[in-house]
Amino acid sequence: MPSERRGPVLRGRDLECAALDELVPAQPSGARVLVLRGEAGVGKTALLEHLSAQATSYRAVHVAGVESDMELAFAGLHQLCTPLLGHLDELPPPQRDALNVAFGRGAGAAPDRFLVGLAVMSLMAAAAADRPMLCVVDDAQWLDQVSLQTLGFVARRLLAEPVVLAFAVRECPEALRGLPELEVAGLSDSVARDLLESVMVGGIDPRVRDRIVAETRGIPLAILEVPRNVSPTELAGGFWIYGKRSSTAAIEGDFVRRIQELPADTRLLLLTAAAEPVGDTALFLRAATRLGIPVDALGPAEAEGVIEFGTRMRFLHPLMRSAAYRAADLMDRRTVHEVLADVTDPRSDPDRQAWHRANAAAGPDESVAVALEESANRAQSRGGVAAAAAFLERATALTSDARLRGARAIAAAEAKREAAAPEAASDLLAIAELAQLTPLQRARVGRMRAQMDFARSRSGAPGAPRTSDAAAALLKAARQLETLDDDAARETYLESISAAMYAGRLGDPRVLTEAARAGLDAISRMPTVRRPIDLLLHGMACRIIDGPGAGSDQLRRALHSWNEHAKNDTGPVQNWPFPIVQESAAHELWDDDVLLQISTDMVRRARDAGALAVLAPALTYRAGVHVYRGELGSAADLLDEANAVTASMGHTPVKYHSLTLAAWRGVAAEAVPLMEAATAGGTAKGEGRLVGVADYNLAVLYNGLGRYEEALAAARRCCEYEDLGFYGWCLFELVEAAAHAGDTATAAAAVTLLSDRAGGSGTPWGAGVVAAARALVADDDGAGELFDHAVDLLDRAGIAPHLARTRLSYGEWLRRAGRRGDARRQLTAAHDAFTDMGAEAFAQRARRELIAAGEKVRKHPVASGDGLTAQESQIARLAADGHTNSEIAAQLFLSAHTVEWHLRKVFVKLGITSRRQLRTASWTG
Template sequence: MSGQDAERRLRGRGRECEVLHNLIADVRSGGSGVLVLRGEAGVGKTALLEEVHEQASGFQVVAVSGVESDMELAFAGLHQLCAPLMRHIEELPEPQREALNVAFGRGVGETPDRFLVGLAGLSLLAAAADEQPVLCVVDDAQWLDQVSLQTLGFIARRLLAEPVALVFAVRDHPELLTGLPELVVDGLSDTAARELLESVMIGAIDPRVRDRIVAETRGIPLAILEVPRSVSATELAGGFWISGKRSSAAAVEHGFVRRVQALPQQTRQLLLLAAAEPIGDAALFMRAAARLGIPVDELAPAEADGLIDFGSRMRFHHPLIRSASYRAADLADRRAAHRALAEATDPQTDPDRRAWHFANAAAGPDDSVADALEQSAARVQSRGGIAAAATFLERATALTADPALRVSRALAAAHAKRDAAASDAAHELLAIAELGQPTEHQRAMIGRLRGQMDFVRSRAGGPGAPQLAETAPALLDAARRLDGIDDYSSRECYLESIAALMYAGRLADPDALAATAEAARTALRDKTELPRAVDHLLRGVAERIAGGPRDGATGMRVALQAMCDQAEADDTAVGRWLKVPGFPIMQETCAHELWDEVSLLKLSTAAVRYARATGALAGLPRALIYRAGVHLVAGEFASAAQLLEEAESITMATEHMSPIRYHSLLLDAWRGDAAAAGRLLEAAAADGAARGEGRLLGLTGYAAAVLYNGLGRYREAFAAASEACEYEDFGIYGWCSFELIEAATRTGADAAARQALDHLTERAGASGTDWGRGVLANAQAMLADDSCAEELFVEAIERLGRTRIVVHQARVRLLYGEWLRRVNRRTDARTHLTEAHEMFTRMGAGAYVERARRELVATGEKVRKQQVSTSGDLTAQEAQIARLAGDGLTNQEIGAQLFISTHTVEWHLRKVFVKLGISSRRQLRTVSWAS
């Protein structure tokens, strides 16, 4: 059908039809296309989906429609969409194949990460698209089960080089599918609306009535099309139409209710049965109708009235007709319909939908139905459907008569709702649990869950979110309550309370962190056995905070060593760490406090390895950021940037909040772009102040000091470092002290420099590592007399040379070279300044490159231009794919690691070959990559 034909059929939709036709044309030419049609009910989104279907000749078309229902069957929508494509499942890599089979109930295995299921869905679409282009149509997306919608959103964000079109229609829910290309579908223009109205009228219509109808229907096509059915010819012709009758989608639905109510009683019951059965299974419908004792022929009047089609699948002509059929029935009839459907559903093949229908049929508490719902919750959770499990448990709670069991189920449902990011529902369930008779352990767990949700909400920010410091008391109270009842949970809760106050930092009560650490230390005092690494971590952190910089090191070292050992032997331990949002950060902070690069490297590597190998995409951004920090201190800025970019893209794809990344601040500061870094630092400081995240203020001070020391703006560096050092941020303070020492020695603030050196000596000097002692020797050299300085600089170079901490290796070379020039040893100075210049150039530390260049020029050296890496024109993802290909990974293996399809890998590699002027993967091994 041509664009003009479509315009004649869809009056007033020329712009929308052109967008859809272009999307299909792009996919025909080998690209991909995603579009969200957003608009209110009845505005014509379904008609536009039918139009794109018409245009997709030669495509394989798969479709799914959401159903307005409380039902939350995990991956039900995705399963229905993918069912016609499952013949390609054997083409998927084994982890993806297994994940999809478990999610769809076709196999048994460990709970799959929902985004590994998403990658499997993407691979399935790509495999099908090898045969012919694929069009996926998702109507009423707002009514799909939550996990299906999230997964389809992930797939949509990862489509790039596959001939696949994915088109959603969604009502005006701004929180759904945000960030995807969208087309807002509004009401028709007055001219198009008048033409549409006149085209469906049999007789004449009074022009004044016509114009009033057009105005009050707001150009909503469905409202206009319903006018001849709901307004008499006399009213229309004579001008007696009642103003306001058909002014909204709600009024249109009311019109459908009236049409349903005008049907015979048994027809209405069959329509209700079809409305309550969400997947349109005609065989199930007929079995349920037989249980009600109603012949299916009684559906004929509804078919004749254009409300429903009865074929191999039941199909309402519009979603509003389904909801109208359900709402037109009284409660007793609805329960009878659900009971008939439950009894007609096979308990072996579909036990969960059967349990849900029985739940909707229940008139009051029913322990047998609640038991079945609880069993269903366990099954759907094992398939990765946490949102579905939460809904089953919530309903089970409502149907449970036994008070003690009701409390237990409410608490379990609250945990599931929290995990499904439905915190409001979780809080309501916690209130239900409290109204019962919870045990002391349950009361404590209620408090802990509230505190955890408040902590997450405060870090995300937004209206009504509590300040970070406000979340700690509830966690501390829960930890105390759990002590002696559930020691494992108590220790974790103490650690969570400390973490909340560590994030709050200087914006919290000055004594709160020390008091909480002392409470944890007291609780641990009589505990002779600490079997877990997390227990040792708590002891070390608590002793360090409560006792001072020379305390706690043993506990933290034991914890980090135990975690490193676990990471090598037990991947499940790594998985548990990644599921706790603050735990990788606590690991990283303790390693920083101890200047322990070995633990940083081992633990961050294990985290990324586990997340990639298992498809744990929810935890992968945290793992990537953790690893990016290791690349950053190793001077591998390009690698750090690639991981941060990947973490950001995954965060966007999974629709999680995207707070400012700590390592992004540091990366910009080290790169030395004053304008770009300044904007990010200013935004981060404002964000930290708004959320009560004082630690972010400390980090911005440290990052600003790094930036300004590199630029040679030492007074600004001194001010930033001084402000950062006003509060002892755990794991950052030693680094801030070093920046303060350098800035102070350049501005004549010797007293401040010596005080900072005392603080650094207590921390880095007691570390026992080459990293810590090398940084300390460097700082001591800056304050030493000329007779002692050289020996300290040499010690710093030797110690740091045994580490991977290249940023400090380059800094000591620069500082030593500057000192040598000041004592007029120009030849020696040139040696170290040249080395520093080359190291900073390889990193991409622009400000420090320029500082080293100025010093070299002052020695009389002519600075040669550094060779630019051949990979410089590649994007971060292109460089990452090229590296992996150069390491010998196949396209399928690369796609699995980076959560993209093999088509996208191939597409990127073609561009890499052109940019690098090579023609084979083997040549990638010879490319000199920028760090």
């Protein structure tokens, strides 16, 4: 039975109210999220009030975005969470500490903003343990950026908790896109007519009524304002021209006129309330006293329905707040901000005081600029990069000294870039370039512009530069940094190499070699090379200039040094600066042990610290290692987690290792569209490496399916350009495809190239792959010995897919040689390995060979986790290993309640009743 509707009845909103009623059932079974989207005045706030009225059994917390408060980090989140802070001690220590730092309640390193999101999620879960909770966020588009991003993250991660999150927005911001959405449109004509007639005193001419209804487009607020702004005479005669007054600007203009008709002291008090976004009554009273205006002067505004004066100051509509501010002249605004700065406690709220002082400034003011810089530093320490950027941007505007203005503009641009506001960063760099910059500052500006161009090139956004152009710009920036900041110059050379590697076959090959040569020159001027970054630059530059095998010692030292750093460093978790170069270096060495160690330590540290921005790439690279070792289920779990984390942060999931996983799984209907989409995307943005990866994975897929001509075509395309890191792998695909297709010349040439690259690696993996390739092209006298040697090496290396493929090829050769018994042993081992790892295409290829060798093979599906989802499988594995719900929740960035909810479903699917039984359940393999 639906609950009886409470609160005022909203005209014409039955469908919307029904949708909202479903959000708040008496006994919620899990989390629910809804974004109400519609233009100003359409009734979103009224619908949120209806929602709150229905949720009588819920604990409700509310926050409304305020346009003037958008620059203060965590301001909106702090207001929303303040009623819940009694549960703070129930949070895991890292989350509790992060929230305390973010809210200015404690000191410490700047928290990862997504760790703050986890803390908010845990706080909500704790608060909802005994009573479901409703979180209402009105005018979410005006929340400060970091609060909005955090709430968007929370909305995507809540699952089993009895928490409802309802947002109201005009246009959906990026942080909330993809969440369940309900568009709120204008009222129907019939409902709008009824509403208009209900507020008209003395009635209205039907023709005038219909015209007003048409021109207001059914916007309730516009309709309700008609009798306040138009005289009965105008309405009765039909002389009033409404025009486009249904727009937001027109409605606000009506509010402005109403406010301008109020007494001067009332207007000044309204301006004070509008400029003070928290609604703090005590602070408002202090400001009124400082202005010398009695609070009674607010009475006319209350009578007009503009504002409510109570325990908090509350405008009856956000447009009224905006109108109160815009109705005032500039001098009054400055006066009010100056008064608010004077009455704001500099110890408890120094940042808002600095912001008021900035708005009170009539021109450049160095003392205010310095205060804003201090606020920016505090914001940075709390993880509020967007707020820091805003403070620095305003400080730049208030700086008269040209050199100091340039330095502040550069700092503001760096913060804007970190806050994902590249257009604002570019504008600030333009301001900096007009100042008197030192050569080093100009070089820093050039590097920032090139870095932003590279990020845009990879995004594929319309009008973005090609990846190759960004690589060239980074090379130019690195040269400008020479002798000015040698460390930064070498880092930028490595950035240019990274960008050129992404550009690959679609870029200018001269950029890669020029960046490598310049990097080597920079390294040669160093007395000693110690930093992992410099070792990586040295090794990769040697490999690019001098060919296969060159630079291996430096690359190995760099990766081992990075591993020690990741294992032992106790400082803040940092992003990998050059993941493509690190991964490619490990692959050029045919040594994934070191990459597994680095990624494992990075995953551990990111989990411990809650650094989700670092966790996602670390999970992705570790997933790649699992693929190469045949642990496809583990790789899928990690990629699913990485994609979930990436999506919750509003970023685009990384494609590369997802393509490799799809190729090895071998389901053509799923894999081919992924490869085609990657090829199209890489071509469009000039990212040739993605095109090459797609062709390499097509070769793997088609070799598994036994479609060798198609595999040969894909491998040939891939091998037209040497993409460092996976070119050698594709040479092996070329050897196998060509050998099966009868193109012995191509296969032999590819073996030579592969031997040059993998043969000198000194690792069992590299040597084993070369032996397997040679066996494929050897005559019958030498093939068997080569196959035996390859099997031994790859078994020692632990590279299960290549070991199974070598056994498969060995079995095929043995069958053709008439040794059917020996063939069955190799083919059975290959078939079982492929089946266990979930490599469906190769498993079916081995099965066909076994049947041809006279073996009866029962066809059975590849293991898939017995119906468990990736997250359920991951949680089950951790529970089977003895981890508690709280420990699992901390590792997977969930709440303990959500972990328990997942485990209940796991028990039902597996037909078990206890955690102990998980250790012997069939899904564990």
